[in-house]
Amino acid sequence: MTARVLVVDDILANVKLLEARLQAEYFEVLTANSGQQALDILARESIDVVLLDVMMPGMDGFEVCRRIKGSHATHHIPVVMVTALDQPSDKVLGLESGADDFLTKPVDDIALVTRVKNLARLKMLNDEMIMRASTGKDMGIPDDGSLARALSARSGRVMLVDDHPRSAARLLEVLSKANDACAERDAQTALVRLAGGNFDLLIVSLSLQDADGLRLCSQVRSLERTRHLPVIMLVEPGDEARLLRGLDMGVNDYLMRPIDRHELLARVKTQIKRKRHSDFLRHRLAESVEQAITDSLTGLHNRRYMEGHLRTLVSEAVRTGRNLSMLVADIDHFKNVNDTYGHDVGDAVLREFSVRLRRNTRGIDLACRLGGEEFVIIMPDTDLTHAYQVGERLRACVASDEFAIGDGRSIRVTASVGIGTLETSDDTPETMFKRADCALYIAKRRGRNRVVADAA
Numbered sequence: 001m002t003a004r005v006l007v008v009d010d011i012l013a014n015v016k017l018l019e020a021r022l023q024a025e026y027f028e029v030l031t032a033n034s035g036q037q038a039l040d041i042l043a044r045e046s047i048d049v050v051l052l053d054v055m056m057p058g059m060d061g062f063e064v065c066r067r068i069k070g071s072h073a074t075h076h077i078p079v080v081m082v083t084a085l086d087q088p089s090d091k092v093l094g095l096e097s098g099a100d101d102f103l104t105k106p107v108d109d110i111a112l113v114t115r116v117k118n119l120a121r122l123k124m125l126n127d128e129m130i131m132r133a134s135t136g137k138d139m140g141i142p143d144d145g146s147l148a149r150a151l152s153a154r155s156g157r158v159m160l161v162d163d164h165p166r167s168a169a170r171l172l173e174v175l176s177k178a179n180d181a182c183a184e185r186d187a188q189t190a191l192v193r194l195a196g197g198n199f200d201l202l203i204v205s206l207s208l209q210d211a212d213g214l215r216l217c218s219q220v221r222s223l224e225r226t227r228h229l230p231v232i233m234l235v236e237p238g239d240e241a242r243l244l245r246g247l248d249m250g251v252n253d254y255l256m257r258p259i260d261r262h263e264l265l266a267r268v269k270t271q272i273k274r275k276r277h278s279d280f281l282r283h284r285l286a287e288s289v290e291q292a293i294t295d296s297l298t299g300l301h302n303r304r305y306m307e308g309h310l311r312t313l314v315s316e317a318v319r320t321g322r323n324l325s326m327l328v329a330d331i332d333h334f335k336n337v338n339d340t341y342g343h344d345v346g347d348a349v350l351r352e353f354s355v356r357l358r359r360n361t362r363g364i365d366l367a368c369r370l371g372g373e374e375f376v377i378i379m380p381d382t383d384l385t386h387a388y389q390v391g392e393r394l395r396a397c398v399a400s401d402e403f404a405i406g407d408g409r410s411i412r413v414t415a416s417v418g419i420g421t422l423e424t425s426d427d428t429p430e431t432m433f434k435r436a437d438c439a440l441y442i443a444k445r446r447g448r449n450r451v452v453a454d455a456a
Contacts, residue, residue, distance in 0.1 A: 003048035003120035004028045008038040008064065009082070010056045018051060018082075018107065025113050027120075035059030039067060042074050048120045051103070054083035054090065062097045069098030076127075076277075078119035082107060095266035100274075101253070111240075114247045122274075155179045156200035156272035161190045161216065162234065163208050171203070171234075174261045179268065187211035195225045200272045202226075205234040206242055214246055221250050228278065230271040234259065295369040297347060298354035306368040310378055310429045317380070318425050325387035325421040327377040328436040329357070329394060332414045332448040334373035345405045349413060352403050360394045376436075384421045384453055391417040391451040399449060414449035416440055421453075 005027045007018045012033070019029045030045060032038040035056055041047070050068065054061035061081055068074045081094040084105040091102050101115050156179050162168040163185040175181035184190035187208065194202060202220060206213040213233065220226045233254040235243045243254055252274075253267055293305035301309075310326075317324040331337075331353060338346040350373065357375055361367045366378040377394075379387055395417055402410035418440025420432050443452040 002026050002028065003116070003124070004030065004046060005116060005120075006030045006032060006038060006041060006045075006047045006050045008032045008035065008050065008056075008061070009053035010034060011053075014053065014082075014105075018112070021107075021109055021112060022116065025117075027116065035061070035064035035067075038064055042068065042077070047074075047077055048123045049116050050077060050079045051082055051116070052079055052099075054081055054094070062093055065094065065097040065099050076123070078123055080115060080119065089262075092260075092262045092266045095263070095270055098270075100270065110244055114244055118247055118250070118252075156268070156275075157198060158182075158201045158203065158268060158272075159184060159190060159194060159197075159199050160203045161185075161187060161208070161213070162203075162205040163210060164205070167205070171259065171264070174264055175203075175268065178265055179272075187213070187216045191216060191219055191223075191226075194220060194229065195223055199229060200275055201230050201232065201268060203232045203234065203268075206239060206246070207234070207236050214242060214249070217246055217251050218249055228275070228282070230275050232267060232271060298351055298369050300354050300357070300375070301366060301368045303368065303370050306366065306370070306376060306378070307429070309366055310433075313378060313380055314422065314427065314429050314432065317422050318427070323381055323383045323422070324432070325379045325382045325384060325419060326432055326436045327379065327387060327391050327394070328370075328418045328420070328433075328440045329375045329377075329391075329415050330417075330440055330444070331373040331398075332416055332444070337411065337413075341405060341411070345411075348405055349403050349411075353398065353413070353415070356397045357394065360390060360397060384419065387419045387421060388451060388453045391419050391453070395449065395451055416443040416448045417451040418443055419451065419453040 005022055007015050007022070007029060008031075009015045009018070010033050015031050015033065019031060022029050030041060030047070032041055036059060038050070038052070042050070052061045052064055061083070065079050065081065068077060068079055075098075078100040079098065080101045080103055081099045082103045082105065083090060094102060100119055103112060103115065158175055158179045158181040160168060160171055160175065160181060160183045162171065162183065168183045168185070172181055172183045184193065204213045204216055217231055217233070220229060220231060230252045233243065233246050233251050235254050235256050237256060246254070252271055255264060255267060293301055295302045313324055316322075331349070334346065334349070337349055353375070354367075354369065357367050357377065361377055364380050368376045368378070370376055377390065379390065382390070395415055398413060398415045403413045404410045418436045418438065420434070420436030420439060422432055439452040443450045446452070
């Protein structure tokens with residue numbers, strides 16, 4: 001993979017060393033020799049990861065990190081603090097400033113590359129979701145402060161997997177001060193609970209006596225329900241090889257034993273916050289996709305989705321020789337409804353018509369609003385005779401009961417229906433739709449409130 005990395009250090013030799021190591025792995029490297037210069041670069045350049053020295057004159061690394069994380073434009077950029085001070089208090093201060101990780105000088109080559117790759121991969125995934133969801137406002141998704149609320153929730157649901165009783169008890173006591181935490185001794189029991197629960201974080205000891213902690217991490221990453229769950233590994237000194245394997249498979253963070261309680265809580269808080277941010281983006285992306293294929297007034301699929309789905313169904317029906325039919329329905333004299341009662345009543349009629357349309361469709365059928373007062377039902381495995389029966393049932397359902405329009409009033413509504421079906425292997429979505437549309441035109445010409453089948 002490739003990514004743009006900003007190296008910030010006031011000592012030129014340190015900058016050149018990190019630059020050479022990263023360029024050997026094909027990263028694009030930008031450099032800055034002060035905190036302010038780094039902020040200026042971030043304001044005008046697209047950066048994927050920041051490697052930030054702590055001890056700099058003027059503005060130190062902690063303050064630079066706070067400013068990066070405090071800006072709406074740069075808060076999502078991962079920051080790795082690079083320091084010669086290997087004290088837990090320094091790590092806690094950095095994590096509270098918003099840092100995503102730490103590297104201690106002299107920087108190990110493998111740890112450097114592994115950490116930068118993992119953070120760059122996470123950044124690129126988030127960038128993709130942000131880009132896809134960025135049209136949310138234009139598509140009617142409100143900016144209602146829900147992201148801020150999601151990130152402000154302090155406690156999370158945390159599972160600890162550790163089969164050393166005293167270690168597990170100490171860690172659980174610390175975790176429970178700020179989170180809803182539980183502990184499991186057995187790895188497979190933990191996996192079952194994780195798949196069935198709504199956890200925010202998994203903490204796994206790599207020194208399990210009766211199981212392989214790395215295997216559990218791998219299984220968590222392979223399951224659909226847990227693949228986005230953040231994982232922190234607890235590592236014994238000297239077990240760096242397994243640590244790097246864990247980081248390479250996508251584990252998010254780690255803690256070396258003996259574990260400082262303040263660092264533990266800080267790292268847990270950081271991972272939960274990042275998960276909630278990613279969950280929020282994923283949810284907004286799903287909303288954006290749903291908005292793109294759904295008619296906002298009726299909740300039916302829209303024309304864009306219908307056209308793509310119809311192409312797939314026609315291709316499959318031609319390939320397999322199975323039946324495929326289409327119903328096009330139009331509300332009779334709908335313009336008079338709008339002109340007489342207003343567009344609010346017209347909208348209410350469209351919504352109720354959609355409800356009755358759904359009532360006459362099967363699970364495999366696709367009900368859509370083409371636009372205005374025109375609707376479509378696409379019916380796989382349905383021949384012309386059965387499609388006509390569906391059309392007649394819909395017509396009768398619309399005409400039988402008046403439509404309520406508020407204040408105790410109601411109006412009578414009818415619909416005309418045209419039916420088209422797939423006839424030959426040369427048929428296309430366009431020819432099939434044309435048959436149904438021509439049939440609809442004939443139904444209207446014959447007096448409306450009727451069904452006509454395949455009149456082309």
